[in-house]
Amino acid sequence: MLIIDSPSNNAYFNIAAEEYLLHHYPEKELFLLYVNAPSIIVGRFQNTLAEINLDYVTENQIKVVRRLSGGGAVYHDLGNLNFSFHTTQGSDDFSDFSKFTQPVVDLLNGLNVPARLEGRNDLLVDGKKFSGNAKLARNGKMIQHGTILLNSEMQVLSEALKINPLKFKDKAVKSARAHVTNLIDYLPGGITLDKFKQLLIDQIVKENEASTIHSLNPGEVAKIEQLAAEKYSTWDWNFGGSPAYNxxxxxxxxxxxxxxxxxxxxxxxxxxxxxxxxxxxxxxxxxxxxxxxxxxxxxxxxxxxxxxxxxxxxxxxxxxxxxxxxx
CATH class of the missing domain: 3.30.390.50 (CO dehydrogenase flavoprotein, C-terminal domain)
Known part of the structure; x- marks a missing residue:
């Protein structure tokens, strides 16, 4: 397994990196880590304008990027760590998220944080969500990626995302903030995002002895930047033209x-x-x-x-x- 720590905090670059790695390492297992500056990452099948507070997002220069996988919209900032597993598509159940969330759960449980997988694709602690996960299958490979809220700006998260009442009709929801939490209050003192990232890398190495660290070379960076410019930073991809629906x-x-x-x-x-x-x-x-x-x-x-x-x-x-x- 190749372990890649993205050199960028640009959401356009990091979401483009997911697609680039999918196509350019067709037979390799990968573990990608990245941290984005303030941004909203929307699911592949979502209506972007229905998911975001456009005025707030524009005023605060928050990037909006559509990813390749399904699932819901999530807020990223420099207090949020993102992880992504790329594996060859085998006999694994596409709807099963447990395999690739387990290393995160194991790490946190080892730090005395009572994290667990609940529902379809969420990691919770004390009944509150700190990680949402999504996946896709394409070209014989499968990607499962997720967020880890460590010390994100919850007020910005709440303001930037709109809550669709239908999506939460079976839950007693008062606000987005009532359902999410940062891990910082549960972790031992002194653990920063960078330290937690290294602990997660160590956990992956422990579980995959043949893993190696891979740094994106200048050629790879240039190709990812090109993909980001041509696709992931464009209005057509991130918002899309909508017909006059009846x-x-x-x-x-x-x-x-x-x-x-x-x-x-x-x-x-x-x-x-x-x-x-x-x-x-x-x-x-x-x-x-x-x-x-x-x-x-x-x-x-x-x-x-x-x-x-x-x-x-x-x-x-x-x-x-x-x-x-x-x-």
Whole structure:
């Protein structure tokens, strides 16, 4: 396993690095660590403008970057450590997050922090979330990445992210701050982000004896910077052009939050966009394309949805649940 500590705090660079490493190390297992300056990282299938406080984000020069994986929006700053495992895609269950969150849990438990994995993809301490995790499968590889809130600015986090009531309808939520916490108050005194990063690297080395440290060379840095400039810093990628939707609905299912936008003319779907914090092992654009040209009526939607394996696009969801999205 190659262990890479990113030399940059630029979110455009670090999210671009995930894609670059995915394609340029097709057979290598990697462990990437990075720390971003203030930024919001949105899930691949999310409607960015519905997730952020745009005025606040613009005023405070907070970068907004869309990642390749599904899941929800997260806030990053210099008090937040991000980790990313790149592995060859084998027989592992795509929906199982335990394997690659376990090193973090083991490290924290060894420091007498009662951390544990709970729900789909969250790490909690005392019932509060300090780490959200996401994953994707592509080109024979799988990436699972997550955040670790060590000493983030919680007020900024709360102001920068909008909370969608539907996403939290089954939880007693008063604010985002009520559900997240920093680890700094649980860790032994004197542990900084850099020290914690080194402890996590040591934990990975301990569990993977053949691991080696790899520094990105100038050529790799240049290619990542080019990808960041051409894709990850652009409005088209991070926000995307939206059609003039005539139909919009959202549902909450075990697989996550799913939001549908349709542009319908004379009863026929002209454009379709699907957003949410679900995890997909296949591109959601494939399903969006299948909807175009079909009549926006329930029997037709059942036929179209029955023709695909829904779990490839949404995880744990039933046909009946998804059909309600179109009603």
């Amino acid at each position: 139909f919009k609905k959202a549902i909450k299912v075990p697989a996550g939050f799913i939001e549908l936008h349709l542009d319908v003319k004379k009863g026929v779907i002209q454009q379709a966009r699907i957003f949410g914090d679900f995890f997909a092992s296949k591109p959601i654009e494939e399903l969006e394309e299948r909807l175009i040209g079909e009549a926006h009526e329930i029997d037709t939607m059942k036929r179209v949805l029955s023709s695909v394996k829904l779990t490839d696009y949404f995880g744990k969801v039933s046909l009946d649940e998804l059909v309600t999205l179109f009603q």
